[in-house]
Amino acid sequence: MTNPLPSNRNEAWRYSDIAAVEAAWPLPDPENIMVPAGGDFARAIIQESGTIHQINLTIGAGANAAIHVLNIGGAYGRIELNVTLHDGADFNLGAVQIGGETQTLEIVTTVTHAEPNATSNQIVRSVLAKKATGSYLGKVAVARDAQKTDSVQDVKAMVLDRTATANAKPELEIFADDVQCAHGATVGELDKQALFYLASRGLPPAEAKKLMLQAFVAGVFDGAQAQEEFTDKALAKLGGLV
Amino acid sequence: MLQIENLHATVGDKPILKGLTLTLNAGEVHAIMGPNGAGKSTLSYVIGGRPGYEVTQGSVTFNGQDLLDMDPHERAAAGLFLGFQYPVEIPGVSNVQFLREAANAQRKLREQEPLSGGEFLKLAKEKAALLKMDMEMLKRPVNVGFSGGEKKRNEMVQMGILDPALAILDETDSGLDIDALRVVGDGINSIMRAPDKAVLLITHYQRLLDYVQPDFVHVLADGRIVKTGGAELAKQLEAEGYEAIAA
Ligand SMILES: Nc1ncnc2c1ncn2[C@@H]1O[C@H](COP(=O)(O)OP(=O)(O)OP(=O)(O)O)[C@@H](O)[C@H]1O
Ligand SMILES: [Mg+2]
Numbered sequence: 264m265t266n267p268l269p270s271n272r273n274e275a276w277r278y279s280d281i282a283a284v285e286a287a288w289p290l291p292d293p294e295n296i297m298v299p300a301g302g303d304f305a306r307a308i309i310q311e312s313g314t315i316h317q318i319n320l321t322i323g324a325g326a327n328a329a330i331h332v333l334n335i336g337g338a339y340g341r342i343e344l345n346v347t348l349h350d351g352a353d354f355n356l357g358a359v360q361i362g363g364e365t366q367t368l369e370i371v372t373t374v375t376h377a378e379p380n381a382t383s384n385q386i387v388r389s390v391l392a393k394k395a396t397g398s399y400l401g402k403v404a405v406a407r408d409a410q411k412t413d414s415v416q417d418v419k420a421m422v423l424d425r426t427a428t429a430n431a432k433p434e435l436e437i438f439a440d441d442v443q444c445a446h447g448a449t450v451g452e453l454d455k456q457a458l459f460y461l462a463s464r465g466l467p468p469a470e471a472k473k474l475m476l477q478a479f480v481a482g483v484f485d486g487a488q489a490q491e492e493f494t495d496k497a498l499a500k501l502g503g504l505v
Numbered sequence: 506m507l508q509i510e511n512l513h514a515t516v517g518d519k520p521i522l523k524g525l526t527l528t529l530n531a532g533e534v535h536a537i538m539g540p541n542g543a544g545k546s547t548l549s550y551v552i553g554g555r556p557g558y559e560v561t562q563g564s565v566t567f568n569g570q571d572l573l574d575m576d577p578h579e580r581a582a583a584g585l586f587l588g589f590q591y592p593v594e595i596p597g598v599s600n601v602q603f604l605r606e607a608a609n610a611q612r613k614l615r616e617q618e619p620l621s622g623g624e625f626l627k628l629a630k631e632k633a634a635l636l637k638m639d640m641e642m643l644k645r646p647v648n649v650g651f652s653g654g655e656k657k658r659n660e661m662v663q664m665g666i667l668d669p670a671l672a673i674l675d676e677t678d679s680g681l682d683i684d685a686l687r688v689v690g691d692g693i694n695s696i697m698r699a700p701d702k703a704v705l706l707i708t709h710y711q712r713l714l715d716y717v718q719p720d721f722v723h724v725l726a727d728g729r730i731v732k733t734g735g736a737e738l739a740k741q742l743e744a745e746g747y748e749a750i751a752a
Contacts, residue, residue, distance in 0.1 A: 459555050460593040460647075461603060464667065465581035465611035474606065478597025478646075 275343075278398040278430050280367040283339035284315070293317035293345075296328075300349070304328040307489045309496060310368075313337015319345045322352035324378070331487035334360035334368045335500045343371045348381035356385040357483040359493075361500045362395030362427075369398040376409040376442075383413075388480045389420040391427035392504040398430035403446070407438040416446035421453065421479055423472070423504060472505040473498075506531045506703045507552075507671055512563035513728075514551045521547045523728035524563070529671070534697075534704045536714055536739060539725035540747050545707045546590050548725070549675045553587040554580055567671065581607070582614035584670030586663075588677045590707075592656040595647040600659070601629055603647060604666055611667065632665030636692045653680030661692045672697050673705045678713035690716025711743045724750065 268288055269276035276284070284290075294316075298304040300323035308316060313336055322328045326349075334340050346354050360368040374383045389397035397420060405412045420429035431448035453475050461471035477498060484493040507529040514522040521544045529535055539545055550558045552565060554577040565572040572580060595603075609619040620628070633640050636658050648656050657677050664672055674693070681689055694717055697704045706717060714722075714736065722738040723730045724747065732738070732750065742750055 454593075454595075455556065456593050457595045459553075459577060460589065460595065461598075461607070462577035463553050463555075463581060463587045463589075464604065464607040464663065465578050465614075466603070466607045467578045467610055468576075470606060470610060471578075474598055474603055475595065478595070481597050 275371050275400060277400070278367070278369060278396060279341065280339040283313070283367070287315055290315055290317065293319050293343075296320045298322045298326040298328050298352075300324040300326055302326040305330075305488050307331045307487050307493065308333070308342060309489070309493070310334045310340040310342060311336030311496075313339055315339075315341045315343070317343045317345075320354075321347045322349060322354055322381075324350040324352060327353045327355075329355040329357075329486070331484055331489075331493060332356070332358035332360075332370060333484075333493050333497055334358065334370060335362070335496065338365070339367045341369045341371065344373070346372065346374045346383070348374070348376050348378070348383060350378040351380040352378075353381065354383040356383075356387070357485070357487065358385070358387045358399075359389070359480045359483050359497055360387075360397050361390045361480075361497060361504065362397050363392040363504045364395060365393070366395045368395070369400070371398075372401045374401070374403045374414070376403070376405045376412040376414065378406070379408060379410045379412070379439075381409065381412060384415045385417065386483050387416075387418045388483055389429055389431075390423065390476055390479065390501065390504065391420065391429055392423040394426050396428040396430070398432075399448075400430075400432045400434075402434045402436060403444060405435075405437040405439050405442050405444070409439045410441040412439060412442040412444070414442070414444045414446075416448075418446070418448040419479070420448075420450045421476065422450060423453070469505045473501055476501045476505070506568060507705075508564075508566040509552075510564045510566075512548075512551065512565065513561045514547060515559050515561055516547060516557060520561075521728055522551065525725070525729055527723065527730055529703045529705060531703055532700045533720045534706065534717060536706045536708060536719040536722045537725050538708060538722065538739060538742055543725045544728045545725055546675050549587055549590075549673045549707065552580075552673060553577055553585065578610065579614065581667070581669075582611040586667055586669035586672045588657075588660045588664060588672060588674035590675040590679075592648050592651075592660055594649045594651075596649050598647050600643045600645060600647050601626070604629065604663060608667060629662075629666055632662050632696075635665055635695060636662045637688050638662050654682060654685050657681055658685060658689060661689055661696070665692065665696045668696070670701065671703050671705070673707070675707045676709065677706070678708055678710060686712060687716060689713075693717050711739050714739050
């Protein structure tokens, strides 16, 4: 099957670097992952070289899947996850993207609660400097009889320079009535008062910023397979931005 | 130690300090009192180098160095400490972690060896004990969820750890209960009462001055020092008010 090259008119590619997509075209087939009923699955993705990852993940009844993402490298890096949850399944995403220069980084998720009692929890933190663009497009779809769905999208971006761009678009499409969906997206800047407070104690501006950014992304990688590697690489990348 | 000469400063283009002159010598404790909005906190921020506070005239010299020419963190490394009227909450950043980094950043600028984790923790424990603050609080994120009084106590623990030459303490006494006021007063004396140190206490009340006795008391009104006296001036102000004395 050959898909046509997407353009910025395609919702899921709205903020993408289409020239970079074209250079990578045709994309390899998405990776298909099936977690069997009652199973446990974990994956850690560190995107360091400007690649496009597309994953179709199906989580069987009562199974758990956790995906951790660190999206930091290359001119264009995209992580796309299409997740389907069956009865009582649980999906966790912890993602951090950190971009500088003219990087375009994005995380695009579609999480479908196909059956009742499933839970999904997505935490996404983006830090953007210079002329970088970071996007999160996340659709949560709850099927008609997927009662007792519990879904969270917790999306925050921190913009270090006025020239950087953060896009956050959590979206809900709900056809069941007994569901709990919490979604929030914020875009902010580092608290100037806090930066002065830290400076007044002797921290140089870069150190103060790094400390606050470290706090901003803290916790996202808790429980990740490669937690230490994630944290080290995230801090190194942050250190280069401040 | 600190010479402030004819200092004029604006905040958001609004003139707040209008020709303030003040000298602190090593070994002295000065108190500044004055009505709300007189410019006391502004003075502390200008000395600390807070962005947005613009000096339009005058000079501030600290141990012979032009303070206004230095970045806030360089001022700290030179020995300046600000006790904030409203200490800032910083979610996710632990007190001990940031203080150790701050202390070592100061030491680096002074070309001193950094403190090891063990050395720092020992120092932090000692100062927390001095201020009767639970070490557990020092591990929590900076000021987050602290009560008003706990924040002020935390400021003094930080001062103890950073060991400055000059401390400007902006209403450190407000928000403290009666016992905490004594603990903080004793803490200030123990940390800062030394021949090579000086303190500028900004306060509205005589109470703190019973514990930390000032050598000089100044009245700041409308951006200027309008009256200077000894410790008795504070008592007189408390009894009679600013209108009568500084008008
Ligand atoms: N960002 C700002 N823009 C304009 N005016 C400001 C700003 N910040 C402070 N001011 C004004 O500057 C004046 C001095 O404020 P400052 O906080 O220094 O007073 P203070 O003497 O510390 O008062 P208090 O005793 O209430 O603490 C006040 O009139 C205040 O409204
Ligand atoms: Mg004030």
